[in-house]
Amino acid sequence: MSIFEYNGSALVAMVGKNCFAIASDRRLGVQLQTIATDFQRISKIHDKLFIGLSGLATDAQTLYQRLVFRHKLYQLREERDMKPETFASLVSALLYEKRFGPYFCQPVIAGLGDGDKPFICTMDSIGAKELAKDFVVAGTASESLYGACESMFKPDMEAEELFETISQALLSSVDRDCLSGWGGHVYVVTPTEVKERILKGRMD
Amino acid sequence: MECVFGLVGNGFAIVVADTSAVHSILVHKSNEDKIMLLDSHKLIAASGEPGDRVQFTEYIQKNVALYQFRNGIPLTTPAAANFTRGELATALRKNPYFVNVLLAGYDKETGPSLYYIDYIATMHKVDKGAFGYGSYFSLAMMDRHYHSGMTVEEAIDLVDKCIMEIRSRLVVAPPNFVIKIVDKEGARQHAWRESVKDAPVPAA
DSSP: OOGGGSSOOEEEEEEOSSOEEEEEEOOEEETTEEEESOOOOEEEEETTEEEEEEEOHHHHHHHHHHHHHHHHHHHHHHSSOOOHHHHHHHHHHHHHHTTTSOOOEEEEEEEEOGGGOEEEEEEOTTOOEEEESSEEEEETTHHHHHHHHHHHOOSSOOHHHHHHHHHHHHHHHHTTOTTSOSSEEEEEEOSSOEEEEEEOOOOO | OOOEEEEEOSSEEEEEEEOOEEETTEEEESOOOOEEEEETTEEEEEEESHHHHHHHHHHHHHHHHHHHHHHSSOOOHHHHHHHHHHHHHHHHTTSOOOEEEEEEEEETTTEEEEEEEOTTOOEEEESEEEESTTHHHHHHHHHHHOOTTOOHHHHHHHHHHHHHHHHHHOTTOOSOEEEEEEETTEEEEEEEEOSSOOOOOOOO
16 A cells, blocks of 8 residues: 555646646545545645645645745745746755655646746656646546546637536546545636636545 | 544534553553543544553643643634644654544634544544544444534434444444533533443542
8 A cells, every 4th residue: 555545636737728727636535434525635825826735645734834834935035926837846846855755745736827828737756847738647546637638638728628628537537546536626727717616526 | 442533513513532441452441531621612532552642632732721821812723723733743754643633622703623633644624533443333324314513412312323333333342432522611521421330449
């Protein structure tokens, strides 16, 4: 039993036309037992930057608190929000700091950068960044997610179509993974608004 | 094996713990109180390594009291829960506490709340939670019969159902349980459920 599979998680982020979507499942489990079906895996750093943390829930919570702390300090010093590319480098650095005693998390970062250009990336538990132009996935359902996203993704989708695509990809993938599921949480972010939606899928 | 469970009702939260102090095959005592009063309106029900359980919960209790002395106002339940999680998380990679905690509290502004905190510092606000082998029975019972806004009588009825299930289906079922409740009047012991009475200790 891998430590990354202790709590169970599924995360996916996709790029659309001047927008992005980031989605997660809602299960919090302890190996075979389900503890909660309303666990928040995606957190807002600022209005145009979201981070989802898959893997061990305790490390995800600790890491999130550290990142919010660092971002707030950055905001005080720079008097502006962090760009997604900068934030991704920060997360990577924080993870590599613990190279020989790592946080057991895989982050998925999604944001709107300069000129509201969508940016997504993921990294492994020691901070190896993977930038992608289309989609990134993480969690126990990642293999199913890769397949679902690869077949369903089209470039330059508008917000509504992107929402449909990411939702279908998430729900169909978590249905094949016993450790993730119990619904979905989708954020679709455009330069003007953030739409948060809860999905009802197979509740098992 | 230690059974701890709890639920949130209409304006109150209930936590139940077994009262056996066990060392390998020997039962030292059957009236060990595992639910500590953190302050006037908070309860902490703990299960796990016996020395860690007592040391850790006392440490949290004294720090909650210290905050009140220093600042003149008591901690809110989410603040106490986050403090507890922080202590567990800090100790996790140095000298971990093997203690699972259910923290129940009542705040004037927000009402009753229950926090599930794992021994590896996974924290989640829940309506019903349980730890130990008994959780397989009590969670299932609560999933079936729980609804939000239960009265005290309904909740005690559900607690009794869970205890009956644990007693009949768990092979090393603990004989006695203590039930504590926290509502706007404060945190207090509600009842015992005893099927084995310890011989009283003669006075010196």
